[in-house]
Amino acid sequence: MGKFADDGRHAAEANYRPLLSEAGRKQAMAKLKSGDMLAKASRVIAMRTAELRGAVLALVDQLEEAMRAQDWPTVFAATHEIRGFAETAGLDATGRIANGLCHYLDSIDQLGLGPDGAIVSLHVDAVIRSARTEDDAARHGDAVAKQLAALVARKLADVKEAARS
Amino acid sequence: MSGGAFDHLKALVVEDNQHMRTLLRSLLNALGINAVFEAANGEDAFVLLRDKQPDIVLSDLSMKPMDGIDFAREVRMSKSSPNPYIPIIMVTGHTERHRIEAARDAGVTEVLAKPITAANLFQRIGEIVDRPRPFVKAPDYFGPDRRRHAVEDYAGPFRRRDDFENDLAVR
Numbered sequence: 001m002g003k004f005a006d007d008g009r010h011a012a013e014a015n016y017r018p019l020l021s022e023a024g025r026k027q028a029m030a031k032l033k034s035g036d037m038l039a040k041a042s043r044v045i046a047m048r049t050a051e052l053r054g055a056v057l058a059l060v061d062q063l064e065e066a067m068r069a070q071d072w073p074t075v076f077a078a079t080h081e082i083r084g085f086a087e088t089a090g091l092d093a094t095g096r097i098a099n100g101l102c103h104y105l106d107s108i109d110q111l112g113l114g115p116d117g118a119i120v121s122l123h124v125d126a127v128i129r130s131a132r133t134e135d136d137a138a139r140h141g142d143a144v145a146k147q148l149a150a151l152v153a154r155k156l157a158d159v160k161e162a163a164r165s
Numbered sequence: 166m167s168g169g170a171f172d173h174l175k176a177l178v179v180e181d182n183q184h185m186r187t188l189l190r191s192l193l194n195a196l197g198i199n200a201v202f203e204a205a206n207g208e209d210a211f212v213l214l215r216d217k218q219p220d221i222v223l224s225d226l227s228m229k230p231m232d233g234i235d236f237a238r239e240v241r242m243s244k245s246s247p248n249p250y251i252p253i254i255m256v257t258g259h260t261e262r263h264r265i266e267a268a269r270d271a272g273v274t275e276v277l278a279k280p281i282t283a284a285n286l287f288q289r290i291g292e293i294v295d296r297p298r299p300f301v302k303a304p305d306y307f308g309p310d311r312r313r314h315a316v317e318d319y320a321g322p323f324r325r326r327d328d329f330e331n332d333l334a335v336r
Contacts, residue, residue: 085280
């Protein structure tokens with residue numbers, strides 16, 4: 001590349017240009033820390049909540065279809081997308097349950113194993129229900145997410161123990 | 166409305182989900198960054214990086230055909246990279262340790278975990294503006310220094326254990 005002072009070990013900052021001038025940096029930091037700016041940006045997110053909720057529900061349809069077909073890569077992809085969106089869409093319990101399923105699928109994949117269909121199914125059912133029935137999610141979502149997280153922790157501990165013995 | 170400090174900056178958002186792209190664009194616009202370019206994957210982003218010369222990149226991790234990790238590595242290491250020094254914020258729901266480490270080792274500047282909040286996004290941009298990290302060149306890495314915390318009494322230039330070992334061997 002030849003863009004840095006090559007001393008053979010640690011690169012220098014020869015062509016590295018700060019994003020802003022010193023005056024600009026101070027102005028930018030004041031803006032980033034301003035309560036008004038934060039409130040404005042939070043309103044931007046709030047204005048998109050309904051749109052994002054629609055996107056989550058479309059992903060939930062995909063997830064349901066993938067689960068029916070036992071299409072694990074699509075189950076993982078849809079769950080991952082739901083995890084990224086749900087809480088921004090105001091579906092907190094859905095996000096937490098999806099997060100638990102992602103954690104399980106990623107961990108099991110790291111161990112080189114296939115997922116337990118029952119564990120996946122329990123999570124997918126809970127994701128679907130919490131996303132589609134907001135009242136239920138508000139009343140029971142936290143409890144369901146905690147129970148499923150405990151189930152995943154126990155299952156992963158069992159799998160790791162079995163792998164060791 | 167004038168964006169003040171940010172209004173002359175250009176941003177590139179790389180994200181395969183259109184809703185998330187729109188959300189990020191809106192947040193950047195609110196901050197005053199009006200020139201926001203969008204790409205749905207790493208390959209398209211690389212073209213925009215060359216053609217539009219943005220100042221900052223916000224990139225998703227999971228995308229096809231080129232994901233965010235490969236994109237970051239290409240930006241930092243490729244001889245054809247238009248700007249190996251550009252700050253890259255990886256916006257991802259994949260918060261597992263091994264994925265974060267992979268992003269860091271590809272040369273990502275900051276990681277922003279989904280779900281996105283305005284406060285978290287601003288905090289990451291603030292890190293880039295206020296505490297830019299020096300770049301490091303190693304045989305298999307070029308990018309921001311992966312050590313987050315400076316050592317108070319560090320007098321440089323060596324910091325790695327094998328630096329000291331190699332130095333002693335030379336002596």
